[in-house]
Every structure is written in C-alpha cells, then in structure tokens.
Amino acid sequence: MQIEFKATKRDAQGTGASRRLRRAGRIPGILYGGAGETQPVSMDHNELYHLLRKEAFHASVLSIEVDGAKQNAVLRDVQWHPFKQQVLHLDFQRIAAGEKMHLKVPLHFVGADVAPAVKLGGCMISHTINELDVQCLPTDLPEFIEVDLSALEAGQSVHVSQIKLPAGVELVQHGEGDPVVATALQVKGAAEAEGEGEQA
Structure with a gap:
C-alpha cells in the first residue's frame, strides 16, 4: 500500500520558528539521507496525526511530495507532546529503490x-x-x-x-x-x- 502526503520546505529554523508552525497547525520535520541534502520540512498536523494512527504508516515506504517533487522515504522518529495529543516533530529517511x-x-x-x-x-x-x-x-x-x-x-x-x-x-x-x-x-x-x- 502506497501512502502519500504533502510537505513544504521550511527555511526558518529554531525553537521559535517551530513553535509558530505548531500554532499554525503544522508539524516541523526533517527529510535526510540518500543522494539529497538534509531538508527541513513542515506538514499538516491533522493529516499526519491520522496517518500515524495507522500501523502501516510506520512500516511502509512513504511517498512525500515536497513542493511538487515526490521522494520515497520511511518514518524514522516521532516526537509526541508529553500529555497532549500533539505531534511535535517527525524524522524521515530517504530510500533508494536498489538499496536494502x-x-x-x-x-x-x-x-x-x-x-x-x-x-x-x-x-x-x-x-x-x-x-x-x-x-x-x-x-x-x-x-x-x-x-x-x-x-x-x-x-x-x-x-x-x-x-x-x-x-x-x-x-x-x-x-x-x-x-x-x-x-x-x-x-x-x-x-x-x-x-x-x-x-x-
């Protein structure tokens, strides 16, 4: 099953920028590995919150569309708020088709x-x-x-x-x-x- 979602590049980094993103209903995240550079991104909180509740999301190759370009990656880490139902940060690792x-x-x-x-x-x-x-x-x-x-x-x-x-x-x-x-x-x-x- 192919799971797809959209992400947006983010330029502003740091605690203050991440807090502003979360207040706007976005999750800060990072996309790293493979041939590309490490790319800070942001995603829609509600969409990812519901995807994270699906078991398959944690063990599938994900298709992430970043500003129109699709990249294949796997979920590597999720940071949750200690007591709120809120996702604080997501890490994704790019994967290549021919590599284990x-x-x-x-x-x-x-x-x-x-x-x-x-x-x-x-x-x-x-x-x-x-x-x-x-x-x-x-x-x-x-x-x-x-x-x-x-x-x-x-x-x-x-x-x-x-x-x-x-x-x-x-x-x-x-x-x-x-x-x-x-x-x-x-x-x-x-x-x-x-x-x-x-x-x-």
Missing part, C-alpha cells in the same frame, strides 16, 4: 483461538515481541509479518527462528540466542482445577 533498507515491521498473531494450548490447555498466549527488525529492498517490504500460533501446545513458545519471513526479507539479529516471540502460559485457575482433577 532496515526497518521494524509489526507482527500479526493468528491462530491463537484454535491452538491446543488455549482450547485444551486453558492457557493464555503472551506476546513478548510485537515487531521484528528486518532488512530488504523497498519493493519487498511487508506491512506486517504473520506469526501462526495454531499448533502451540501448553508450556511451549514460538521463537524468532520459527517465523516464516516473506521472500526477500532478512532478519536483523541483535545479540546472541533465539528470542521468544510468544508463549502459552498456564492460567492459575485452570492449573489448579487440573491438579484437583488428578488428585480426585
């Missing part, structure tokens, strides 16, 4: 309701990781990665190595080991009932 990019992609868990751990074992599924660090070409970037939990048994876990990655997508591993993504945890009440059944 590095991005966090959300995980979508499916099949938990039919997993033996839940249906037969009375377990709850605990998600310990909700996104994966991957690298791929812009054309191969998935909006999300699916994790199938339908075969999960009580007491078992799904590890990163067991996730089927889409074609062209590689995992960016941090540190040693094989991190746990989801675990079937025994619910206390169910465990006690099972124990009482065995005693009887």
Whole structure:
C-alpha cells in the first residue's frame, strides 16, 4: 500500500520558528539521507496525526511530495507532546529503490483461538515481541509479518527462528540466542482445577 502526503520546505529554523508552525497547525520535520541534502520540512498536523494512527504508516515506504517533487522515504522518529495529543516533530529517511533498507515491521498473531494450548490447555498466549527488525529492498517490504500460533501446545513458545519471513526479507539479529516471540502460559485457575482433577 502506497501512502502519500504533502510537505513544504521550511527555511526558518529554531525553537521559535517551530513553535509558530505548531500554532499554525503544522508539524516541523526533517527529510535526510540518500543522494539529497538534509531538508527541513513542515506538514499538516491533522493529516499526519491520522496517518500515524495507522500501523502501516510506520512500516511502509512513504511517498512525500515536497513542493511538487515526490521522494520515497520511511518514518524514522516521532516526537509526541508529553500529555497532549500533539505531534511535535517527525524524522524521515530517504530510500533508494536498489538499496536494502532496515526497518521494524509489526507482527500479526493468528491462530491463537484454535491452538491446543488455549482450547485444551486453558492457557493464555503472551506476546513478548510485537515487531521484528528486518532488512530488504523497498519493493519487498511487508506491512506486517504473520506469526501462526495454531499448533502451540501448553508450556511451549514460538521463537524468532520459527517465523516464516516473506521472500526477500532478512532478519536483523541483535545479540546472541533465539528470542521468544510468544508463549502459552498456564492460567492459575485452570492449573489448579487440573491438579484437583488428578488428585480426585
């Protein structure tokens, strides 16, 4: 899915200029990387606020039109106001079509309701990781990665190595080991009932 929005070059910089932009319903931001120079920009607050609420906006190649010229980029950082529903600043990094990019992609868990751990074992599924660090070409970037939990048994876990990655997508591993993504945890009440059944 291609997400597009417009931005405007901004010349005035500094805290005062950013404050004036925000009062006018604009968000200051920056577009950097690639072959172009670092470009300070501003965007419509309402439009970007609603886009930021979409999961896909955080893991998609975005098309940013800056004063008529379209540039492809990914979202790198969002600064929010500590207590207001207000976006203070956005960072975007340009990407090139033939170069691999590095991005966090959300995980979508499916099949938990039919997993033996839940249906037969009375377990709850605990998600310990909700996104994966991957690298791929812009054309191969998935909006999300699916994790199938339908075969999960009580007491078992799904590890990163067991996730089927889409074609062209590689995992960016941090540190040693094989991190746990989801675990079937025994619910206390169910465990006690099972124990009482065995005693009887």
